[in-house]
Amino acid sequence: MIVANGLDVSCERMPDFGTVLNEATTVQSRLLSMQESGQVDATITENLDRLVSFAARKEEWWANASPGPTNFSIYHSWRNLRLIFSKMQIRFAQAPVVHDNPVVVDEARDIFPDIIITIATLASIENDPTKVNANRLLELVGNLRQSARLVKMIDTQVELENIDRESLTQVFDKLAADDSASPDEPADAA
Amino acid sequence: MTPHRLMSLPMRHRAFIESSVLMSGSIYAAKHGLQDTHFNESMHLLGWLETHIGIGVITQTVKSEVSKRLRKRVLELLDPRLAPREKSVALTQCEDRLHDISKYLRLEAIPDYNRFRERLVDVVILYAQLKNRASKRGRDIGQSVHESIANMPHYLRGVVSDIRREQFWKESAQLMRLRNKSLSRTDQEILAEAACLYEAYNRQEPTRLWVASTDTLMAPVLNEDKQSVKSATITKALNERFQINCDWPHRIAAELQATEVPDP
Numbered sequence: 001m002i003v004a005n006g007l008d009v010s011c012e013r014m015p016d017f018g019t020v021l022n023e024a025t026t027v028q029s030r031l032l033s034m035q036e037s038g039q040v041d042a043t044i045t046e047n048l049d050r051l052v053s054f055a056a057r058k059e060e061w062w063a064n065a066s067p068g069p070t071n072f073s074i075y076h077s078w079r080n081l082r083l084i085f086s087k088m089q090i091r092f093a094q095a096p097v098v099h100d101n102p103v104v105v106d107e108a109r110d111i112f113p114d115i116i117i118t119i120a121t122l123a124s125i126e127n128d129p130t131k132v133n134a135n136r137l138l139e140l141v142g143n144l145r146q147s148a149r150l151v152k153m154i155d156t157q158v159e160l161e162n163i164d165r166e167s168l169t170q171v172f173d174k175l176a177a178d179d180s181a182s183p184d185e186p187a188d189a190a
Numbered sequence: 191m192t193p194h195r196l197m198s199l200p201m202r203h204r205a206f207i208e209s210s211v212l213m214s215g216s217i218y219a220a221k222h223g224l225q226d227t228h229f230n231e232s233m234h235l236l237g238w239l240e241t242h243i244g245i246g247v248i249t250q251t252v253k254s255e256v257s258k259r260l261r262k263r264v265l266e267l268l269d270p271r272l273a274p275r276e277k278s279v280a281l282t283q284c285e286d287r288l289h290d291i292s293k294y295l296r297l298e299a300i301p302d303y304n305r306f307r308e309r310l311v312d313v314v315i316l317y318a319q320l321k322n323r324a325s326k327r328g329r330d331i332g333q334s335v336h337e338s339i340a341n342m343p344h345y346l347r348g349v350v351s352d353i354r355r356e357q358f359w360k361e362s363a364q365l366m367r368l369r370n371k372s373l374s375r376t377d378q379e380i381l382a383e384a385a386c387l388y389e390a391y392n393r394q395e396p397t398r399l400w401v402a403s404t405d406t407l408m409a410p411v412l413n414e415d416k417q418s419v420k421s422a423t424i425t426k427a428l429n430e431r432f433q434i435n436c437d438w439p440h441r442i443a444a445e446l447q448a449t450e451v452p453d454p
Contacts, residue, residue, distance in 0.1 A: 062274075063273075063274050063275065071274070072264070072265060072274055072277060072278070073265070075274045075278065076274070076277075076278040076281065076282075079275070079278050080278075080282065134265070135261060135262075135265070138261045138265075138281075139257070139261065142257060142261070142285050145282060145285065145286075146285070146286075146289050149286065149289070156282075156286060159279055159282065160279065163275065163276065163279055164273065164275075164276055167271075167272060167273060167276040168276045168279055168280055169221065170272065170276075171264075171267065171272055171276050171277055171280040172217055172220060172221040172280055172284075173221075174267055174272075175217050175260070175263050175264070175267075175280065175284065176214065176217045176218065176221075
């Protein structure tokens with residue numbers, strides 16, 4: 001069960017992609033207005049709250065979806081988007097107290113175009129789930145995550161909370177084991 | 191710069207980090223963040239390079255290849271017992287560490303694309319020749335053993351033949367790996383890039399270029415002690431052709447630590 005803002009969001013009706021893209025573009029234009037005016041409008045946290053909820057529901061839906069070649073990439077993308085929206089929301093909420101204005105606006109603006117591109121790609125991939133798109137999506141999200149880390153718009157420690165460390169260690173071991181086997185793969189097989 | 195001037199300069203060192211080392215280092219560093227595991231062979235070198243900024247180098251080809259391999263590996267983990275959340279966290283942690291490690295490695299551009307293509311052709315030809323040698327070597331070993339025991343008393347031939355055969359196989363262990371395996375095209379490109387960088391560095395000042403790899407189609411096959419070399423036919427051929435020193439990261443780290451490496 002995914003809980004966003006204290007509510008079990010899985011039972012709420014899922015908005016469509018059009019609504020979510022509108023929400024994201026609204027945030028983008030509000031960020032631009034704030035940058036121009038030099039004033040931070042704290043009500044932007046309401047828009048971010050809706051984005052967190054949507055990403056959380058998508059994340060849970062894809063975690064439980066019947067197995068498919070693109071499921072993991074889509075799940076992974078929504079998970080990272082949720083982490084980014086959550087951190088952004090926290091930073092806007094705390095900005096007046098911790099004197100994060102106007103840096104928080106500039107830094108949110110830095111990554112928001114990539115966020116919109118990722119949501120648009122997710123919309124397209126959920127309609128046409130081919131493996132090539134799934135790989136491309138992982139690359140896109142990987143780049144978005146690194147940009148978010150650079151401007152502190154993702155909390156990398158939060159994602160380690162409540163994780164099953166034994167399973168995670170198992171995944172690392174499998175990756176490392178595969179790694180040592182990999183260089184011997186014939187080039188023709190690639 | 192004149193040859194005389196080149197000779198008078200101290201030797202500069204550069205360690206080109208090949209994708210197998212960066213991949214292994216990223217995975218181990220990610221795991222290290224979770225629990226107190228020992229650094230593996232790759233981390234030994236990467237840890238040293240973190241405190242000697244400018245000596246470790248990579249190219250965009252290496253960086254992209256590692257990201258691609260990480261994503262591919264995670265997608266291939268089909269074990270249903272592994273929850274998507276753990277897989278997702280593993281991928282992000284490895285990618286984060288890859289990014290962190292890359293920060294203290296200098297990202298080098300390949301200066302001359304035409305030269306890179308020429309060197310790539312050289313690498314492809316070299317490996318084709320070595321593969322050809324490997325396929326013949328099996329037969330040659332039988333012949334060599336036969337010749338080496340021809341003049342011996344009959345009662346010794348059986349024992350000596352076994353010893354010689356084992357010795358020949360041991361010496362050829364690296365080459366023989368090419369009988370069933372090939373170096374991937376991306377790894378061939380990475381070697382060509384290393385060869386180009388060696389030339390570019392040495393146009394500026396005398397430079398020893400190490401290529402850190404855990405792939406025994408480049409780095410030598412080691413004995414069980416993981417220190418001494420068992421077989422290095424391919425490694426020697428690469429050194430003769432391109433003057434690059436392919437080796438295991440922990441052995442390079444030991445060499446660099448033993449050498450007084452001037453600041454870059």
